[in-house]
Amino acid sequence: LNVYFHVDMDAFYAAVEQHDNPELKGKPVIIGAKPGERGVVSACSYEARKFGVRSAMPVSEAYRRCPKGVYIYPKMKRYAEVSSVVMKILHNFSPEIHQISVDEAFLNMTGTQLLFGPPIQAAQQLKKSVKDETGLTISVGIAANRFLAKLASEFKKPDGLFEVVPGNEEEFLDQLELSDLWGIGKKTLERLTELNIRSIPDLRSYEESLLQAMMGKSSGAFLYNVVRGIDPGVVQETAKSHSVSNEITFSRDTKNLQTIHRNLLELSHQLVFRLFDEEWNCRTISLKIRYSDFTTTTIQRTLPHKLTSAEELFSHIKDLWNDRYIAGRLVRLIGIALQNLYKKGEPQQSELFEPEWKNNTISKKRYWS
DNA sequence: TCTGGGGTCCTAGGACCC
């Protein structure tokens, strides 16, 4: 029988800020933007949650609810540092850990009983290690698969520990709301409500074929499995695609082409720097434009060869801009994404037709060897 | 309420090939 842990750091960004600056302990801390600026709440302390502040809420709304809060810009590098310390601790408990975000990871704990005792005991040791070495609290969920472990860590947050005992999966799920299910967002919830499906037992009473007819093949299968405690395979062992992107929301909407071009040039340089730094090759570039009414459009282009410079990227981006921008409209956000990334030395099939190849025997040898 | 930034995956249609 498999045993998985899901480890979730409690109010992670806020906890790091409070740890680094003890004056913030006990106070409502809100990470995102400063009051009066455009932005949403990235994370907030439990003290802030008492005022009704939540992740993804506009900062303007957070400020209305919690004017005495401490508003802080995110320090992603710092959070990544602390994250890697925690991940190292997790590695002491399982050889198979799978980090899914800066503050979350799965551990395969199958067959670790001889080393750490029963799962609950192992989890208690793990929580203590993290607390002792970093001062942070985590929540741990234990279950026979990753999907349920994820729901279990959420169930008793913060500083939580909960095991879904094998055999009790449906009993556990029936205590949750539909919106608690990982992968059910606003739209799916609306659709289910339209169908008068309001609870997990409601959802479980539908046959798979009917759910698929109502919700689409893949969503239907997902919903059918999830309410039965069957892992729908949300967590990919290895990602199917990779992309990098940079975007910027202007502090005020603009139609000033100089401003827009300057920002697109800067985004191009930042992205190509990251691309080369992380040793990716890329053939697909995409431009995103969000207008002041929040309507958003993307336009993309796949090149016959890999991207070689920021100047080349910017020149394509200008073309895409000219193809898509509706002259005179106010722009709220611009963004660039590089998709179809593949590692150097692991050529994509399409690279066979890369012109560079014809004159480059070294690459050719490397490919065939 | 006036809505960030960085990601992954899915869908659906068209082009093109066998």
Add this chain to the structure above:
DNA sequence: TCTGGGGTCCTAGGACCC
């Protein structure tokens, strides 16, 4: 003359997650 499927690549939009 009308009619097959299957597969891959590409594009644009959308759902969802942290």
